[in-house]
Amino acid sequence: MYRPLTNLLLCTALLAPGAAMAQAAPQQLVAQAEELAIEGDFDAALPLYEKAIAALAPQPAQQQALRYRYGIVLNALGARARPELYPLARAQFESVLNYLDSGASLEHSAARVRSALAHTYHQQSASEQDAVQRSHLLRTAYLLYSGAAGDLARQQEWHNLAITYFNLGQVCEWQGNLEEAVEWLEKAVALDREHGFPDLDEDRSYLLALREQINPPARASTTAI
Known part of the structure; x- marks a missing residue:
């Protein structure tokens, strides 16, 4: 199970508290x-x-904030058997990144948006049947997550960093790189412990499962002596 940066409930308001609409009409449309x-x-x-x-x-600023939320919605719908929505989700995140790269600021950092963009590739790979395309999706997700992780660490966005480490670990597992997957999960678990994040038990269980894939536990012999 991959983990999104933002837990999405469609019944939750899609606009952040600090990003109130300036006009009633857009608010009504979103509602x-x-x-x-x-x-x-x-x-x-x-x-x-x-x-x-x-x-x-x-x-x-309000437009790009809504684009970010819309991208989260589209990505969630992509996972619900609507893979044709992934490119549209990516377009929202890329627009937000271009806005931030221009020197503007939003509630969410560019690193967080980049990790959300990575998640669209990561998530799409789970339903991709073509091996070559799946490999491309995973490689793209890996590169985006890796770049985001460095920035999240510098900005001390610890929870988003832990989630990104988890997702990097899963990408590596799906690529068949179990040793590297373990390294990323160890980092996620360390952050969970240090900061008391609620993902600790899940991350620790996943880390154990990865280690057991590398070194399966010995089976008890049933041969009579």
């Missing part, structure tokens, strides 16, 4: 989109998100 999404009518919900984003063009 309508949320209601439709909760009902499972995503085909009707997604165009409303797009309209809200377009309506926020005069307020680029």
Whole structure:
């Protein structure tokens, strides 16, 4: 199980507390989109998100904040048998990164957005049947996660860093690099312990499972003596 940077509940407000809309119309569009999404009518919900984003063009900070949230929604839907939404999710995160690279700032750091972008490739690889394409998706996820991890460490975003380490470990496992996967999970567990993160038990169990793949426990002999 891969772990997203943001735990998404579609019944939760999609705008961060500090990113209130400047106009009522975009708020109403998002509220309508949320209601439709909760009902499972995503085909009707997604165009409303797009309209809200377009309506926020005069307020680029709010627009990019909504793009980030929209990317999270699209990525979650991609995992629900809608893989055609992954490129659209990536487009949202890439837009946010371009905005941040211009010198602007948002609630979420560029490193966090980059890790979210990596997650779209990571998650898509789980359902990809073509071996060559799956390898490409995993390699791209690895490179993006690795770059994000360094920045998250420098910025001391410890929980997001622990989650990124976990995801790096899983990417390595899926690539067949079990030894490196163990190294990443050891880092995740160390951060969980140091900061009291709730993922400790899950991360520790995964680390144990990886170690057992490398060194399977000896089976008791049933041969009569």
